[in-house]
Amino acid sequence: MENFRKVRTSEQEMPLPFPDLPPDVVEMKVKEGSKIRNLMNFAMAQMELKGSRQIVFSGCGRAVTKTITCVEIMKRKLGGLHQVTKVRYKTVLEVWQNQDLLPDSPAQNLTVHKNVPSICILLSRDPLDPNQTGYQPPEPQCGLGEAGEGASGTPKGLKRPLPPPCEELLPKKLQVQAPDSPRGSGTTAGQLDHS
Numbered sequence: 346m347e348n349f350r351k352v353r354t355s356e357q358e359m360p361l362p363f364p365d366l367p368p369d370v371v372e373m374k375v376k377e378g379s380k381i382r383n384l385m386n387f388a389m390a391q392m393e394l395k396g397s398r399q400i401v402f403s404g405c406g407r408a409v410t411k412t413i414t415c416v417e418i419m420k421r422k423l424g425g426l427h428q429v430t431k432v433r434y435k436t437v438l439e440v441w442q443n444q445d446l447l448p449d450s451p452a453q454n455l456t457v458h459k460n461v462p463s464i465c466i467l468l469s470r471d472p473l474d475p476n477q478t479g480y481q482p483p484e485p486q487c488g489l490g491e492a493g494e495g496a497s498g499t500p501k502g503l504k505r506p507l508p509p510p511c512e513e514l515l516p517k518k519l520q521v522q523a524p525d526s527p528r529g530s531g532t533t534a535g536q537l538d539h540s
Contacts, residue, residue, distance in 0.1 A: 348443055348444050348445040349441040349442060349443055349444065349455060350441065350442055350444050351439055351440070351441050352440050352441065352442045352454075353438075353439070353440040354437060354438070354439050354440075355437070355438045356405065356435060356436075356437050356438075357435060357436040357437070357438070359433075359435060359463075361401055361403070361465060362431040362433065362465055363401070363429065363431070363465070363467050366399065366401070366467075367398075367399065369397075370397075370399050370400070370401060371388070371391045371392075371397050371399070371400045371401070372400075372401045372403065373387070373388055373400065373401065373402045373403070373415065374403055374404070375402060375403065375404035375408045375411050375412040375415060376404070376408050377406065377407045377408045377411070379408065379411060381411060381414060381415060381418070384415050385415060385418055385419070388400055388402075388415065388419060389419070389422065389423075392419070392423060392470075393423075398469060398470045398471055399467060399468065399469040399470070399471070400419070400467075400468050401465060401466065401467050401468075402415050402416050402419075402465070402466045402468070403463070403464065403465045403466070404463070404464060405435045405437070405461050405462065405463035405464070406437065406461040406462070406463075409462060409463070409464050412464055412466065413464070413466070416428070416466045416468065419468060420468065420483075420484065423470075424483070424484070425470065425483045426468045426469065426470065426483055427468070427469045427470075427471070427472055427473040427480070427481070427482065427483055428466060428467065428468055428469075428473075428480070428481040429466070429467045429469075429473055429477060429479050429480050429481075430464065430465075430466050430467075430479040430481070431464070431465045431466075431467075431478075431479055432462065432463070432464050432479075433462075433463050433464075433465070434460045434461065434462060434463060435460070435461055435462075435463040436458055436459070436460055437458075437459045437460075437461050438456060438457070438458060438459075439456070439457040439459065440454055440455070440456050440457075441454065441455040441456075441457065442454050442455075443455070
């Protein structure tokens with residue numbers, strides 16, 4: 346394969362694995378090179394500004410991890426979203442071209458069919474059937490009080506202040522009782538400064 350170069354990649358289009366989706370559902374196709382910030386800006390605008398009730402994130406191969414990251418960000422930002430996850434395989438076609446050909450010979454292409462893992466995640470503001478495979482209920486809003494405060498009463502995202510240091514840890518002058526010297530120097534007590 347060292348003489349071949351990939352010239353084209355195409356994914357087999359598959360219908361979404363969720364029955365009864367509205368025709369105007371927002372589908373976010375996450376690619377390996379997609380920027381999470383761009384995906385999230387568009388998805389949040391659809392859910393908050395345009396009032397979409399459902400959104401689907403899908404990705405395959407190396408984009409699966411990025412797809413899951415987007416879903417987790419969306420769930421944390423919006424809260425109260427029902428989720429259904431479907432995992433399947435998708436066929437990807439790769440066309441490779443031979444680079445070591447004689448000038449007059451016809452081009453030699455090699456087509457590779459790959460089955461790669463794919464994930465589709467439906468997020469919905471409306472309740473979904475909890476009996477279907479892959480369902481996750483909304484995460485409980487545990488410990489959140491008024492104005493985004495956590496259970497400890499500190500504002501969300503801010504660190505709690507450190508307690509004042511204990512008296513024992515502060516540097517101070519210590520009284521040290523020196524043992525009697527065997528030579529009889531007469532030193533019995535002294536002050537040492539450890540600061």
